[in-house]
Amino acid sequence: MSLKAETDKQLIGTGLKRRTEEALANEFLRKAVSFTTDKLKTGKLQATDEFGSWEAWRERGREIRKHVVENLDYYLTQFSDNVAKAGGNVYFCSTGEEAVQTFLDIAKKRDAKLVAKGKSMVSEEIRLNHRLEEQGIEAIETDLGEYILQLAQETPSHLIIPAIHKNKQQIADLFSNEAGETFAPDTKVLAGYARGRLRNYFLEADIGLTGCNFGVAESGAITLVSNEGNGRMVSTVPPCHVVIMGMERLVPTYDDLEVMLNLLARSATGQKLTTYTSMITGPRREGELDGPEELHLIILDNGRSAQLGDPVFQEVLHCIRCAACLNACPVYRHVGGHTYGSVYSGPIGAVLTPLLQQDMKEAGQLAYASSLCGACYEACPVKIPLHDMLVQLRARKVKQGFTPLAERIAFKTFQTAFGHVKLYKLAARSAYYALKPFAKRGYLKKAPGPAAGWTQSRHFPMLAERPFRDRWSELQRELKRQPAKAASAANEADAHANQEQPPQGGRQHD
Ligand code: SF4
Structure with missing residues (x-):
């Protein structure tokens, strides 16, 4: 893996996926980074206690x-x-x-x-x-x-x-x-x-x-x-x-x-x-x-x-470059600093780089190098809400039209479907039948197409055959007609659902 300087603006976003894959494949790097950041984190906790x-x-x-x-x-x-x-x-x-x-x-x-x-x-x-x-x-x-x-x-x-x-x-x-x-x-x-x-x-x-x-x-x-x-x-x-x-x-x-x-x-x-x-x-x-x-x-x-004067991002100037947010960040700890393609890495780098370079197209990609777990905020000695800023940067990137066409179409479709009850119901039914061939014991082990990334390291729960809202309305009707029988049927359905286990070799979606 080449870890040579990649400070060229053009490479920050374009090369992010490649650099991430290379870092994840580099076992030594992953161990070295997490070993040292663990030590720093533990030292910090002791010192602050x-x-x-x-x-x-x-x-x-x-x-x-x-x-x-x-x-x-x-x-x-x-x-x-x-x-x-x-x-x-x-x-x-x-x-x-x-x-x-x-x-x-x-x-x-x-x-x-x-x-x-x-x-x-x-x-x-x-x-x-x-x-x-x-x-x-x-x-x-x-x-x-x-x-x-x-x-x-x-x-x-x-x-x-x-x-x-x-x-x-x-x-x-x-x-x-x-x-x-x-x-x-x-x-x-x-x-x-x-x-x-x-x-x-x-x-x-x-x-x-x-x-x-x-x-x-x-x-x-x-x-x-x-x-x-x-x-x-x-x-x-x-x-x-x-x-x-x-x-x-x-x-x-x-x-x-x-x-x-x-x-x-x-x-x-x-x-x-x-x-x-x-x-x-x-x-x-x-x-x-x-x-x-x-x-x-x-x-x-x-x-x-x-x-200065920006209601969301002015606080990024509070940073004292202590790196506590890097040590706490689950993304940084897996991939190290060169993956970010900027001299400033980790959560602070993901926020600071696009802002300093005023470049949402390339450097703005860094806003996605985060799980938004908020560990960076907890670690920050001056309480900079980096996780909120990352969400706001993503929004800025979308507003400026720098998301890929396929993503824009997907979200437009999602918006349309969720805005109309009939369309939503139709989409949910279609999705169930489209995914059914890939499901095993109630879970998707390998999702098709662009959803494949979701199931690379975890199992995704399959969509229910009968949506909750249908089951709920039916139960309400039944309860009115035969209360005792309906309650017992509902309990039986719950017990059945609880028995479903994901296939071996992965973990449940969380
Ligand atoms: S923890 Fe806070 S002060 Fe320290 S580098 Fe990160 S953002 Fe800056």
């Missing part, structure tokens, strides 16, 4: 994010003014292309040839590495998971554990190939190699690039959280630090930051606090021992502001 009053913290988190997003213009101004006061340069970019050009201009002025990158989903979103490569600038990922993926030429398949689908042997093969010597699939050996290799990049890089977990509006502090310490190296060792952040990633005050850091660490990895939490306010000042000479902050819109 220990914490106590988790629901109250979630509610507080939701209120903070809601307040920020509702007053985004105010906090963006306050934050950017404070970053500038501290000596940083601020750039607002409407599109990914603008952000890339801004970065290239900074790199050109510094004659940069090497960029050391900390983990940044926004830079993945705008495909920055690809563009830097075109310009002859080498960009090296310094987050271990991202470094592994860079060697494998793949995109992240999880928001916080990008190489969730790789095992030690695969990583050892990648490192051996890179180093020209053979490494054992041993965590210490592999981490040791990566550490030694990356250290030089920190020292030699012309620019350090990071994302921003939260910008603190009251001070202009850029908050970075990481478990590897590479974010701290990238933001302090190279002479120039460039930060790329989504425009919504703000909190008003340090008090609010405390709430969000608790929610983020516990939801993401089950930690009380992430190992390294850095707050960077401006470049190095006179007399300070470390820090970059220049700090540049690129604030990216790229489809985010289009959600």
Whole structure:
């Protein structure tokens, strides 16, 4: 199975079915993803139980994010003014292309040839590495998971554990190939190699690039959280630090930051606090021992502001990218992140990707990559109703006419039949006789035509020979004529129905 980057808009929807089938056929991937997401989920539950009053913290988190997003213009101004006061340069970019050009201009002025990158989903979103490569600038990922993926030429398949689908042997093969010597699939050996290799990049890089977990509006502090310490190296060792952040990633005050850091660490990895939490306010000042000479902050819109004011989708901007919804999602846990064909995967990716790309035709297909069970909402530390949004996205796709012709005809027919009693009765009778040859002991084991998907992994109950409404009216009539006899006949019919069992080799429809 090829897990190479498929970030091209055209491939998101068109390739979804193929990628899903490939992922489902990849037993290793399925086991690896569900093993790690299970661990993350269990860690989260423990951390939130220990914490106590988790629901109250979630509610507080939701209120903070809601307040920020509702007053985004105010906090963006306050934050950017404070970053500038501290000596940083601020750039607002409407599109990914603008952000890339801004970065290239900074790199050109510094004659940069090497960029050391900390983990940044926004830079993945705008495909920055690809563009830097075109310009002859080498960009090296310094987050271990991202470094592994860079060697494998793949995109992240999880928001916080990008190489969730790789095992030690695969990583050892990648490192051996890179180093020209053979490494054992041993965590210490592999981490040791990566550490030694990356250290030089920190020292030699012309620019350090990071994302921003939260910008603190009251001070202009850029908050970075990481478990590897590479974010701290990238933001302090190279002479120039460039930060790329989504425009919504703000909190008003340090008090609010405390709430969000608790929610983020516990939801993401089950930690009380992430190992390294850095707050960077401006470049190095006179007399300070470390820090970059220049700090540049690129604030990216790229489809985010289009959600402001939208009664349904504005809340998607509350997301703090903790990935708890991925870990809880039964679809993600079976197929992993590359299936989504977007840098943002799982339930949040299925909502965010079509909205940011403003593309319901292709990216809108992701709205169907969900069972709508609501586990994502339960897991979300800021209570984003992703399952409701997925339903609304499906409705939007239908309204915009992007559903296949066969589906539109099927639903039109369904609407017509259900709108007229006589037609409905006729359709129900016809369906019974059409399906009868495929039924066995009251169940359909293999449904015909487009309905086959329903019976691939479960048995579907056969339509009743006599519809309930006919039996009900007859029973009412009988009850009026001979009450005792009618009641006994009804009980007998119930007992008979309860004895019907589905054929072996599948499970009942649920
Ligand atoms: S939607 Fe919620 S659970 Fe999912 S990544 Fe965002 S904040 Fe985390």
